[in-house]
Amino acid sequence: MSIIRIAIDGPSGAGKSTLAQAAAAALGCIYVDTGAIYRTIGLHIWKCGADPANTEAVAAELPRLQVELRYENSRQRMFLNGRDVTEEIRLPEVSQYTSSVSAIPAVRSYLLEMQRELARTHSVVMDGRDIGTVVLPDAEVKIFLTASAQARAHRRMLELERRGTPQPYEEVLREIEERDWRDTHRSAAPLQQAADAVLLDTTTLNFQESLDALLKIVQERGNVHEAI
Numbered sequence: 001m002s003i004i005r006i007a008i009d010g011p012s013g014a015g016k017s018t019l020a021q022a023a024a025a026a027l028g029c030i031y032v033d034t035g036a037i038y039r040t041i042g043l044h045i046w047k048c049g050a051d052p053a054n055t056e057a058v059a060a061e062l063p064r065l066q067v068e069l070r071y072e073n074s075r076q077r078m079f080l081n082g083r084d085v086t087e088e089i090r091l092p093e094v095s096q097y098t099s100s101v102s103a104i105p106a107v108r109s110y111l112l113e114m115q116r117e118l119a120r121t122h123s124v125v126m127d128g129r130d131i132g133t134v135v136l137p138d139a140e141v142k143i144f145l146t147a148s149a150q151a152r153a154h155r156r157m158l159e160l161e162r163r164g165t166p167q168p169y170e171e172v173l174r175e176i177e178e179r180d181w182r183d184t185h186r187s188a189a190p191l192q193q194a195a196d197a198v199l200l201d202t203t204t205l206n207f208q209e210s211l212d213a214l215l216k217i218v219q220e221r222g223n224v225h226e227a228i
């Protein structure tokens, strides 16, 4: 049984995590949500009051951090200096801080080896922004998952309602557009489609249709029956 690596990149709110998680379960891989890893650093920077755009201030915090990823019932949980922060990293403030700190090269290199190590030892479905381009450039399957900003804002709004932290559509859309802009315009590992990635646009697809389309790509590209 050899290792298969499935890299899924795309903008926020494209449904990467739900789809990647379902695909990992269907394929018998572990799911690695790299956004959650970056969010753990974003949370720390928010809590310690540092300016998330100040490269030196953020870099100075890194040696104080112990970022750990654990699996409980096949679910990824994030620990910051021994404390479970899995729920806290989803706060809207953390999203904004994370978008800034993830543009800092020192943060990206600090997390690079941790992500690669997971894919060395397990078959993975890994999602993020630079998985196909930087973290796993040799991944067997690369998918660039996207949807229109409006569709993503609508889905995100429903998700926030479900979580009991509702936000108006216009505000959600504005935040998504701001994050898109920052994620694609930063100089360190900007969000971009790898040349050999397959584009999957889920604007008009429901969850099951998106999952079927994703698994079809994996089957076509990954020779998945042999690999797993």
Ligand code: DC
Residues within 6 Å of the ligand: 012, 013, 034, 035, 036, 038, 039, 095, 098, 099, 100, 102, 103, 127, 128, 129, 130, 131, 179, 183
């Ligand atoms: O996927 P997400 O929304 O949880 O990601 C949170 C932030 O982290 C987002 O602004 C982009 C950043 N990120 C990144 O720069 N590289 C990754 N591989 C994953 C996330």
